Every structure is written in structure tokens, then in C-alpha cells.
Amino acid sequence: MKDSAEMTRRGFLKGSAVAASAALGISHSVFAAGSDIIRVGMIGCGGRNTGAAAQALTADSGARLVAMCDIFMDRVKGKRGILKKQKGDQVMVDDDHCFAGFDGFKHVIESSDVVVIANAAKFHPLHAMAAIQAGKHVFVEKPHGIDPAGIKLMQSATDLAKQKGLCLVSGLHSRYHEGYAETVQRINDGAIGDIVAIEENFLRGPYGVIARKPGLSELQWQCSTQYHFRWLSGDDVVQSLVHNLDRSSWVMKNQVPTKCHGLGGRSSMTEPIYGDVFDHHSVVYEFANGVRIYAFCRTTNGCHNDSSSVVLGSKGKADILRCRISGETNWRWSGRCNPYQREHNVLFKAIRSGKPVNNGDYMARSTMITVMGQISCYTGKEVTWEQINKSDFYYPPRPEDCRDGMEPPVKAGAHGSYPVPKPGFTKMI
Amino acid sequence: MMQRYSTVPYHVVKYVALFAISVVAFQSSNMPGEGRKPPKKYTETITTKDGEKVSFEMVLIPSGSSVRDPQAGFLMGSPKGEPGRKNDEGPQHKVRLAPFYLCTTETTLELFLAYYQETMSAKEDFIEVEQAKKDAEQSSPRDSLRRNDVDAITGPTPVYGDLTMGYGVKHPAMGMTWHNAMTVCRWLSRKSGRKYRLPTEAEWEYACRAGTTNVFGFGNAPNRLADFAWYKDNSDGETNEVGKKKPNAWGLYDMSGNVCEWVYDFYSPTAYKEAAGKTPAVNPKGPKTGKVHVARGGDYSSSIEELRCAARAFEEEWWRSGDPQFPKSKWWLPEMDFIGFRIARSINPND
Numbered sequence A: 001m002k003d004s005a006e007m008t009r010r011g012f013l014k015g016s017a018v019a020a021s022a023a024l025g026i027s028h029s030v031f032a033a034g035s036d037i038i039r040v041g042m043i044g045c046g047g048r049n050t051g052a053a054a055q056a057l058t059a060d061s062g063a064r065l066v067a068m069c070d071i072f073m074d075r076v077k078g079k080r081g082i083l084k085k086q087k088g089d090q091v092m093v094d095d096d097h098c099f100a101g102f103d104g105f106k107h108v109i110e111s112s113d114v115v116v117i118a119n120a121a122k123f124h125p126l127h128a129m130a131a132i133q134a135g136k137h138v139f140v141e142k143p144h145g146i147d148p149a150g151i152k153l154m155q156s157a158t159d160l161a162k163q164k165g166l167c168l169v170s171g172l173h174s175r176y177h178e179g180y181a182e183t184v185q186r187i188n189d190g191a192i193g194d195i196v197a198i199e200e201n202f203l204r205g206p207y208g209v210i211a212r213k214p215g216l217s218e219l220q221w222q223c224s225t226q227y228h229f230r231w232l233s234g235d236d237v238v239q240s241l242v243h244n245l246d247r248s249s250w251v252m253k254n255q256v257p258t259k260c261h262g263l264g265g266r267s268s269m270t271e272p273i274y275g276d277v278f279d280h281h282s283v284v285y286e287f288a289n290g291v292r293i294y295a296f297c298r299t300t301n302g303c304h305n306d307s308s309s310v311v312l313g314s315k316g317k318a319d320i321l322r323c324r325i326s327g328e329t330n331w332r333w334s335g336r337c338n339p340y341q342r343e344h345n346v347l348f349k350a351i352r353s354g355k356p357v358n359n360g361d362y363m364a365r366s367t368m369i370t371v372m373g374q375i376s377c378y379t380g381k382e383v384t385w386e387q388i389n390k391s392d393f394y395y396p397p398r399p400e401d402c403r404d405g406m407e408p409p410v411k412a413g414a415h416g417s418y419p420v421p422k423p424g425f426t427k428m429i
Numbered sequence B: 001m002m003q004r005y006s007t008v009p010y011h012v013v014k015y016v017a018l019f020a021i022s023v024v025a026f027q028s029s030n031m032p033g034e035g036r037k038p039p040k041k042y043t044e045t046i047t048t049k050d051g052e053k054v055s056f057e058m059v060l061i062p063s064g065s066s067v068r069d070p071q072a073g074f075l076m077g078s079p080k081g082e083p084g085r086k087n088d089e090g091p092q093h094k095v096r097l098a099p100f101y102l103c104t105t106e107t108t109l110e111l112f113l114a115y116y117q118e119t120m121s122a123k124e125d126f127i128e129v130e131q132a133k134k135d136a137e138q139s140s141p142r143d144s145l146r147r148n149d150v151d152a153i154t155g156p157t158p159v160y161g162d163l164t165m166g167y168g169v170k171h172p173a174m175g176m177t178w179h180n181a182m183t184v185c186r187w188l189s190r191k192s193g194r195k196y197r198l199p200t201e202a203e204w205e206y207a208c209r210a211g212t213t214n215v216f217g218f219g220n221a222p223n224r225l226a227d228f229a230w231y232k233d234n235s236d237g238e239t240n241e242v243g244k245k246k247p248n249a250w251g252l253y254d255m256s257g258n259v260c261e262w263v264y265d266f267y268s269p270t271a272y273k274e275a276a277g278k279t280p281a282v283n284p285k286g287p288k289t290g291k292v293h294v295a296r297g298g299d300y301s302s303s304i305e306e307l308r309c310a311a312r313a314f315e316e317e318w319w320r321s322g323d324p325q326f327p328k329s330k331w332w333l334p335e336m337d338f339i340g341f342r343i344a345r346s347i348n349p350n351d
Helices: A016-024 A047-059 A073-090 A104-111 A121-133 A148-164 A178-188 A218-224 A241-251 A339-353 A360-379 A385-390 B002-007 B012-018 B109-119 B124-137 B142-152 B178-192 B201-209 B222-228 B271-277
Strands: A038-043 A063-070 A098-100 A114-117 A137-140 A168-170 A195-204 A259-265 A280-286 A292-299 A306-313 A316-319 A324-327 B041-047 B053-061 B074-076 B093-096 B100-103 B260-266 B293-296 B312-314 B339-341 B344-346
Touching (some): A038 A047, A038 A104, A047 A063, A073 A098, A098 A104, A104 A121, A114 A121, A121 A137, A121 A148, A148 A168, A168 A339, A168 A360, A178 A241, A195 A241, A241 A292, A241 A306, A259 A360, A280 A360, B041 B178, B053 B109, B100 B201
Parallel strands (some): A038 A063, A063 A098
Antiparallel strands (some): A259 A280, A316 A324, B260 B293
């Protein structure tokens, strides 16, 4: 079934990796001291970065995984075994190239031609910048920072990559989805008339919670469950709505909203195990031409679920995730696409061909849009684009100041729960 | 902090609230497996932890053989020359089946969401710690045996995204792995006290044929498909609510189209050749080992050929491509809205 052009609503590109590898042919560059091998390093050994490494090794038969790091050595060793089983000889990480702790990324960068980065988003700008300064290509997961200071660093890394002719590929996968791309193109060609408003939803259950294992320090515990701590993840508007708001920004031809106001809080995720994040947020963004984005995210069980990006126009509407347009024009995309694999196919093709790809501008912009929304939810105040770009706010400590064994910046209060922002009282920018 | 965490049972209250007592909607005289003659159909009703009732109908699928003709059975697979036939559908071979129950519809999101809410494990180690706490506090294990059983099932990890994929609750549940579908059956069994399972591939095909030897359950003419199935030509690229088309002769809806359905068996392209060697096969359960499982019936995007009673599909590598992580989730096939399942049950409770 589905072996022809037939496909699912959100289909997938079958065999794209094979085709891409075959198309690479003879390499134009010399890698790793005279061979055609491209050395790949992993910064972060969670499920997502292990996936990214597997996609990198799939994208290019000359790619070799050579170094790995994480806060936890058991994760490094565990994922090395899993990847070895799947990718065999492409995984060449010896014990001397397994690194743990906050400084592990430096050693991985030294050993690699390309790094794949997916760890706590606080570190994405620092690690991407360090790799680019060292002359290495980068794949980095979203979000591309969690605060204005971090995003500015990511923007500098973007500019430096352009100067140096290095690749910088973003994990904002929507832009690599052929069906979404065609839907956005049709919107921009006028299929739904003028855009009036955009509704963005990411409503679903909470991120996994992990029991606190005996022996973990408070710092290790927070790092092990990073989605639940603001200083590491930046919270849910930044973590999750970034995909939605990246699509909105894309549809709006990369314009930026002039201002936003947000609401947020915690209703059910109040136990200490949920750290100090909010469990629901709504943000309204406004553009100079009057178009508004209404964006919602929630991480609560037993409630209505919705994952959608719906663009309302004067002549119809577009449902981007379903690749559908209805109204005066009725259209539906048919095809299959695996955007996660495509990201790496594009990256390695660019490296081989010597024609660098750089997603930095939209990755920094889309992430900044989420950060202004998140901060508005915390403070309860309207936040303008100008304000957020002037701000140098960061969640302490600075990523470069994080040390193994340090005191974590947030601590549980008297009842075991962590303090959370209070809209109307909290000040951040 | 550590100390506090291990002594305060934050989640105990929550877990106690999870317990829901299943309600049996049919009368005791109709109790399948307990009366002399199993009822032709019955309604199973379970109560969710929110106190809502979810029902589905189970229909008796008669045995292919009878007292008069104990050797009878049905011919599994397609004859050579059937349009659209693939090699793995042959050779046709005789299969004898004990009667069983099959759900008249594909499993709905409504039921699946109830399962998800009650069994979702954030992470297995989290559940283990909580379970240990609960076990320690459990004073009277006897009167809570059943609820403990339900609670002991470690269900899925949180889905990557929204498991409903935007569909309403009367649409089929979809995007779960075979393992996840099997776990739903285990959960349902504990909750109801009746042993539910996936149908075997042979049972599925027999039920789809509904006693006929046709290409499709209702006949051979593809131009009648739109009365019975949601598929490429009429689905508009989406699943539809279950049970909206005509049922087959045995009262089963959507056997063809809408979502394809996990069955118990491992897939092997040569399974029928091996089965044909020991014909007639009696209650076959497919190859003993394998890597991927069979999914039957085609889905909303299927062509006519894929809707044939004999057509076989199986899990392909790209079914996991919506999952950006590695290793891939044991529970979810994110964004794969074309794969679901249907619940079966043996008459003999020991099966």
C-alpha cells in the first residue's frame, strides 16, 4: 500500500535518503585529513539528537559519528550502543570521544566537521557559535535560544557562518516539509485572498515526567527534566509554539509582529515534578498591517487536543498542517515527505557541493517572536518587537558560566514547589 | 528536596482517582462464555475515570465448520488472476476457525483516549517508583485486585504532538504501534473481565469475506465500493467517523477502507506457502517470529486493489518517519493517521 504516489494526509517522502546519497556522487571537498569522510559530532544525547545523528548518517554514506557529549555519561554510552546497532561502521566513537558535563561540547567540536546540536535550548546559541567559530558546520534543533541575549548570539553565529561559508541548518522542520511549503506558496499567491488572521494551536498532554532517581544532585535532576525548568528550556511558548509561530512568520513573508500580549499560568501541573514552567499560554500578536495571530499552547491531560496552523483569509482558509486550502479555491496537497530526513539531506548535499545553506535568519527571528510572547505571559505586560530586541535579558546563569556541580539558579520553596512568575508583578525586560 | 520527594505521595491521590469500575451492559443470561450458547451480539460498556461510559458492539463470527461438515473452512488468500493480486496472497489454502467475536467497528478515538488517560506513563521509571509507593500503602490487596490490575498496565509514553490529529472522537483511533494496540486489548480485558485481543489475520479475512468468496466482502463489482468503504475516491483524504457506510453481511463496518487494521500476525511474504503445507490450518496465528506485523483492509487513501478481502499490508519503515527521535517510540507512529485496529475476543475464555 501507499507505494505509488498515493499518500497520507501528511505523507512522507519514501526513499529520499537513498536518492539523496546516490545523487551526491563525487565530493568536492576534502574532509578529515584527505578522505571523503565527514566527521559528525553529537552535542546532546537525548532521543531527538540521537534521531538527528541517525538522520545525518542516513543522509550521507561518508558520514561517520566520531564524538558525543551530554550532561550524563550513561546517556552518551547508551545512545552510542543504540546507534552502533542501527548504523554499524558509521558509528566510530571510542571511549576517549565520549564526553560528559557542561564543557563536553568543546571536545566534540574539536573532533568533528559537522555538529548536530539538540540539548537544553539555553545552550543552542553558545554551542552553535562555538562550532562556527571553529569552522564547523551546524545542525541545531529549535528553539534557537530561550532569551533575547541568546538569540542575539545566535544571530551573530548566523552572520559569522555566512562570512565563513559554513552551513547552519535549523530543526524548524516545517520549512523542510514540501506539503507545507506548497500550501504557504499558494497562500502567498493569493489562494485565500488577503490574510485576516492566523490561529495557532498546540494543545496536548504534558512532556514526560521522570521520577527523581536517588543520587542525583538538584542540578542534575533539573538537567534531566529540562523541559520543566525555565532557565534550561525557556518554557512552552518558546519550546513548542516555535513551530507554529515559525509557520505564521513564514506565511507573513517573514515580517515581524510589532507587539504582543500574552496570558499564562499553571492549573494542573503544580507538583514539584513539573518544575517551574506554566502549563497553558495564549498570545495575541499584531502586525503593522493589522493582521493578528492568536496562538495557544497547553500541556494538560484530559482536555481538548489540537495541533494546527490555520490561516484565515478574505477568500478562504488554509490549514497548513493538513496541507489544505478551502473557500474560493479548494485544494489539497498529495505527497509524502519526511522533513526530518530532508533537513540532513539538504545539509550534507550543501557541504559536499560547497554551496552552504544558512537558515539562521528565520531561526533567530521565529525564536525571538516566541520569546516576546513568553515574556509577555510571565510579566502580564504588552511587549513590543522593539523592546524585545533592545533587551539583553537572559535567564541566569549565562550558558558559558554553567559549571558541573554548581548550585542551580532555582530552588524549591517550602512546600517543595518551585517559584513561578506572577503576571503583573514579575519583571524581566 | 530528595527526602521530601520520596515521602510525600504527590501522585497517590491522582492515581486513586484513576480507578474506574467497569460496568457490564449486558444481562447475565447473555454472558458470553458462561451461557450454553453464546449470544449473537452483545454490547460492551466501560466507564472511564471521568465517569463517562464508552460502548462498542461485539458480533459473533460463526465457525466456518459445522457438525454436519466438520471439515469445512474458508479459503484464505486470493485466486491467481484476481485483478490487483500480489504474490504474498497465495497460494489459497483452507483455514478452519473456531467462532469468535469481532467488534462491529474500528476502535474509536473515544475508547482510545480513555485508555490513554488511564494508562499513560510519563516515563516507565516514574511509574515504577509510584507503583512501589502504592504497593507499600496498599492495605487490602484482595478487594482491589481488579483495579490494581488495570492500574498495573504501563501504557504509552506521552505522544509527540496531538494523538487525535484533529479528528473527532467517533473517528477511528490511529497512529498507534502494534504494541500499543495490543496494550489497549490488555487494558480492556482487565477493565471488563473479558479477554479482548486483536483478531488473527485469518480471522480478519474470514470476517471480511462474511461467508463469501468475493473480491470484496459485498461482491465483485468495484463500482459498489463507495457504499461500503471510505477510500481514495470518496474520503477527501481523511478518515471518517466509524460505521457511516453499509456493513457487510455479518454486520461489520469499514472492513475495507477508513483505517487499515492491525492484526495479531507477523508479516511474512511466504506465510501462505508455509500454511498451505499443513492445510487445513486450524486457528492459525501466523509466523512464530518476524519483524513487522500485518495490517488489513486498506485505508482512506487506498486504491481499489488495496481494499480487496485478500490484500495484505504490513508495517513499512516510513510508517515511523513522523517520529524524529531515535530509538523510535515503542508506542506511536506520529502523523500516521491511516493505521488503526479492531478488537476481537475468543468464545473460549482460555484462548
